[in-house]
Amino acid sequence: MRAFALLLFLFSTLPASAVEVRVAVASNFFTTAEILAQEFEMLTGYEVVLLAGSTGKHAAQISNGLRVDVFMAADVARPLLLEEKGLAIKGSRFTYAKGRLALWWPSETKVNEESLRNKAAGHLAIANPKLAPYGMAAVQTLKALDVYKHWRTYLVRGENIAQTYQFVHTGNADAGLVALSQIKGRPEKIWLIPEELHSPIKQQAVLLSSKQAAIKFHAFLRSEKALELIRDHGYDTP
Template sequence: MYFPLRLLPFIATALLMLVSSGTAADEIRVAVASNFAHTLKAVASNFETASGHQVKISIGSTGKHYAQIHHGAPFDAFFAADSKRPALLEAKGAALPGSRFTYALGKLVLWSPKAGYVDAQGKVLETGDFQHLAIANPRLAPYGRAAQEVLQKRGLWETLKGRAVRGENIAQTFQFVKSGNAGLGFVAWSQIKRPGQAVSGSWWEIPANLYAPIEQQAVLLNDSRAAQEFVRFVQNEESRQLIRSFGYDLP
């Protein structure tokens, strides 16, 4: 097709506008609970390669993300560390009806970077000579709530809560232990488990009957095509097996 030379600058500008608008539309803004951040980054990298879309990830506590979304934060999807907040958003009409699904089942461990320190039954909580025990804030973080349940069932909550240092989220809690500011702490198994790598330190993998299931759910916050594609990608079999390799159980 022939275009007069005088029209070429206008045609080029129009094409540039189309490309620019397409690129902006293909950025997906995702709020994610801190325990799932490393895993979601791995899944998102695969998605970006396969789709050409870009995934912008915001990491934080489930409680804080919920409050931000409730006040209008412009996220396209929310990957929470519980099922309560996504259900509330759906009930309030802030999420797409029917989009909520369970993407992972979290696992809680008691961990220390010191080899041989945490025993396989968690008796170190009663006998260990530690000054600080790291725990995520039970009011904000589902893993912190689970840790409190474990201590209560072991009859240790009243004894140890005075020695607890509380992280705003599970990522901060993990840093307390990793840095040595706390001798040991309740963290997500996914924080110390990496595909193809040996787990460092010592840990107690806490029996599931000591805390309520950590059912981690996601929900769509708008119906953009790219966001829907991303959510479907997270649920495919390849992504599910990647999630499992980072230390989660699957629904």
């Protein structure tokens, strides 16, 4: 009987505390979210628990009962889907950051538009356009510059933007279209892709519970302090 009680105890989930905000955050934004969470904790005394993962998986998990208070996605489609399903609080959906795409070419001394036009590379890494918004933007960029046909056979596709970065970082791919947020701090090897070459990479957030701490965090994401931190990490803000 005692063993049974122990089992029950082990398998019961602890009730989420009222001072805790559980946030499902897109992997690409995780490091920035950590800094935002620290700032928020310092300001309010609430505690933030971040769950990093792919936005597609998060949406599927939330639809199947994962309890989180705020969902910070990598796109617009999944928060919209949750809102339509009635799982998110109506009217809470907003763009918290806009991703910027950058061409990263570690072996080049000067990287610009001409690099994509003239240079030959063994492999150009992009994120999978079917799975990741950055991948879609990469393909749009190559098409807008009319060089997609040239690059098509040299493209390698990472499952997400982190893997795309990894391919270039390890030297297996010569160049890559990665997120600016990943390569801030080495401006000499990159070309920031002009925004008009692809549709905006909007990252949206929704509120999923009406807990006080969650509402505060959701509001904090739009505060001047938060916007400044987000811009510092290589994102645009609306």
